[in-house]
Amino acid sequence: MAIVINGSEYPVPDDVRVSLLDLLRERLGLTGTKLGCNQGGCGACTVIIDGARVLSCLTLAVQADGREVQTIEGLAASDGGLHPLQKAFIEHDGFQCGYCTPGQICSAIAMVAEFRRGDPSYVTPNLSDGPKATTKQEIRERMSGNLCRCGAHNGIVDAIEDMLSGGAV
């Protein structure tokens, strides 16, 4: 029984009530992932499990047994260099207080993968063709699970658009 988090193995907690979010923050000291609403409404706790973005607050840690979890701490290069999306967030003022940022960035990275493999969204005009263009409308719809109460959404969308067009991820 182990969970791989950012490349290292950790035991699954004995108490099955522990959420993946609490495991990360309270037991492993990985406080980059944030506790927002704790009920699946805000996206601040978004992490990537086996390539898919999920909410760690609604995931029991035991459900991640045998899975690979990536958090914001696992994004930077081994020399500490920022991930291209982190740089884009800085460049486009994609945050003010920064509390939602780790969730936004994890969400956006997995979103880019969804987009590139042709998954449609609710606003994709033709479902059988899949998404054609990385429009702001597509980005906003696909990022609607991550709220920013500072109102930095325009900068966030710009940062993601920049990354999508630059092919950095």
Added chain:
Amino acid sequence: MRSFEYRRAADRTEALSIAGTGARYLGGGTNLVDLMRQNIEAPAALVDVSRLPAEIEDTPNGGLLVGAAVRNSTLAAHPAVRTRYPMLSRALLAGASAQIRNMATVGGNILQRTRCAYFYDAAGSRCNKREPGAGCDAIEGFNRYHAIFGASEHCIATHPSDMCVALAALDATVHLSGSAGERSVPLLDFHRLPGDHPEIDTILQPGEMITAIELAPSPAAANSAYRKVRDRSSYAFALISVAAGVEIAAGKIADIRVALGGVAAKPWRAARAEEVLRGKAPARELFLKAADAELAAANTFDGNAFKVELAKRTIAAVLGELTGAEA
């Protein structure tokens, strides 16, 4: 959260034998874990069925069989669903957020509970669904999101699923497995109206599990759409939603499927509207007349009377989109 036993099942037989009649099945947990954290649900045991085989297979008659553990995002993106059942793909994509769709299973989506705020407010509100006999604070409360069809004096909550509205329009079958063996029921008969027992959402028996849903092929399913009207443009529950599919032959409506979401404790098949439409030439006036026929039976409350007009217009808009008869 109260303590519970957790077991993970490797296959269906193991899941059924571990569960007995006292455990609950755990899929993605996006609703159940939340309800457990708020002590609204307190199962003694969870049987994790989220790793059971999750396949999407063609059936011999050209339909589709979807395993209960298939994730909502996987089903929405599947090529067969996008081309043969577009209303289902669009309905799934209209629900929740990308993160939640990645977690949530098909079985769990069907079994999710109402988002009525009074159901959730265990500390401050009366709710017959949460505590039978306690009373209902929604009937004279903030009922903007509540039912206009099939409510009772005990409960006016709605079922929150988008996916189920499409499944209702598609005449989907739900396959179940339990200690008494296997059975199949139409999705339309799976959810219950509240009546005197709003605490019972579905016809599922204790220990019984959803194993799959099955879709039949049809030209109306292939020419279908889903439109959701809500208070913000994404990541919100429906005020009204419409799933519809139309087959036109020789200029007339040969087959018609219309279902409504956000209006009842179950996905609402608009059979009266379908009756008006069947065999007629598509036209906007006809669509409005059909919508009138359905909505005539609506029973509204202080906060949700707007849903009648909204539903009519949304039905007409979706049928216009599908038939080209916008006028």
